[in-house]
Amino acid sequence: MTGWFQRLKTGLGKTAIRLTQGIAALVTKRKLDQPMLDELEETLIQADLGVATSGKLIERLKRERFDKEVSSEEVREAFAAAAAEILAPVASKLAPDPRRKPHVVLVVGVNGSGKTTTIGKLAHRWKADGLKVMLAAGDTFRAAAVEQLQAWGQRAGVPVVAGAAGADSAGLAFEALERAKREGVDVLAIDTAGRLHNKAHLMEELAKLVRVIRKLDPSAPHDAILVLDATVGQNAHNQVEVFSKALPLTGLVVTKLDGTAKGGVLVALADAFRIPVVAIGVGESADDLRPFEAMAFARSLMGLD
């Protein structure tokens, strides 16, 4: 007896939810006033957009809609559109140019941001695209970092160039590039040790790595990717600023977006630095590295969809 009733209820469920939301929106429709603006600003700050960028979005909304009837959903939509507008120019993707033989991708970031995992996933994708890929285990500092990359290399069926623990990472990168050239590799991805950007000597080490590989290929690295953890807060600004001083950053990868963190700091970064976002990580498996889509990202940021 409960059978058909249950089915009906489930069937109507979605419609019902939408209806309730619609009504709620109608009922809560009110004039855009200061308390509402404050509440909205807080939503933005809680998504890690930062005080400055949040303020900017709020100012804009205030100019356009103040004292007009709006619903909270409408405003969220408006914000999502504004955020997407900021993000759209930075939405990009990694497109290795196999004619470079090899296209060198250098991956950098602070400790634990997900550099090695990102490289593993990238290798997987490139390999599937039919490219000849090689990885360089440049993290010679952290215990078992080399083994970690080797495991990824094995999974993807891609050779990994590794040296002894504690070896000079610039030397290793040089060696890997030499070998990649010799073997006609399409893409060479170089992993590096995690480093905090406020340690001058470690940043100098990165600059040295770039200098050294340029001896073999003056145009390398063709991509220098900074890997950011989605949970990172306003410190991301410092990271981008300092890393881009040490080497020419060409893109950002945002990892761990499958958690509760939304990576709102990206909007602030896009606003301030305009460095392309080339991929986002949404899970642990190899296929979980996706292209970055400005609108989808902005909507999820505002709690839409």
Added chain:
Amino acid sequence: MFDGLTNRLGQVFDRLKRRGALTEADVTAALREVRVALLEADVALPVVKTFIDGVREKAVGQEVLRSVTPGQMVVKLVHDHLVEILGGDAQLATGVTPPAVFLMVGLQGSGKTTTTAKLARRIARRERKKVLVASLDVYRPAAMEQLHQLAKQAEVSATPIVAGEKPLAIAARALEQARLEGFDVLLLDTAGRLTIDDELMAEVAAVRDLAKPHETLLVADAMTGQDAVTTAKNFNEKVGLTGIVLTRVDGDARGGAALSMRQVTGKPIKILGVGEKLDQIEEFDASRVAGRILGMGDVVGLVERAAEVIDKEEAEKLAAKMQKGGFDLDDMANQLRQVRKMGGLGGIMGMLPGVAKIKDQLAGAKVDENMIKRQEAIIMSMTPRERKDAKLLNASRKRRIAAGSGTTVPDINRLIKQYMEMSRVMKQMGKLGQKGIMRQGLGSLFRR
């Protein structure tokens, strides 16, 4: 890491200090700045609100208006309130009937494995306990291998790796090993997990039920943004925490996450990770960290670090020499080495009061490490006789030393002058004796 907040609040209070009296409007204005500063420092919004309300309650009205220096009064109020929020018992439960079981949990990449090794090393060295570590991370490639290598460096035991074993089984085996082999402390490192991953959260809960840990520590990155609150709350609800470990405190993140997580979970921050090396771990002390936030320095940290680094025997030998006024260049080289071990000038300066700005300049100028290294090289380029008796150093000897150490004669003259200065102070100290120093304060050492 707290420098950012320090500077920010410094600006606010500089403005206040320049005024004579403080009106209520000023308090509101100052608190607005404090609010922005805290938000930019990644303190979570609800926590900021509570914090501001708390300070306002105390600040508005007579307390502040009546005080002689209003700026300082607000600083003190903010400081006290910070201490209040941050404070808690940082003691680790190592004293229980062995084995004491520690469960380390956290998001991916927060620093669990490194922290596990650091903690193991610290407990083994400081408390002279027999420590066992075991990795339950069967997901991340080479994670278990990483803990094994670190355990070797830390000189503690690690449970052998059995390929294909499930986390729960590893935990059971590690517990068994700890009991049978008489370990005092067992540290269980777990895989990084997202709090919305029900399966993995259930897994770690199962490990908790099996191991009945005395400490369940959330390892969290000091750079975490607003999401720190969600993470901490979820881990606390689903696994149950006893404390928090804050990592990458040596970065330049403002560290608001510390405030947020403390407030939301009600669990104390117990340990700070302050570097990549295994000995770079510190006890958490609320008043110290709050002091650092407000630019009052971290003298306790300096003393603690010094005590650990400076070789006791060396120190005693030096003290004996000082008594006789026989401080030579070998001793100076020793001191330079110790300064370097303490994290260089930058490390020391960072812990001294009110030098956040100087530290930035130092980092910019990159004078720190190299200068000390060069001075060490100069002394190392001297003959043993010259090191015993600096008076021997004539022009030709100086030229030889300059060539040997890759420096110039003026560099050497500067070093000698510095040495003379130091030995003069040492002689003074020798004469004053222990009591004298205490009475006159350390300031007497630097008087010219």
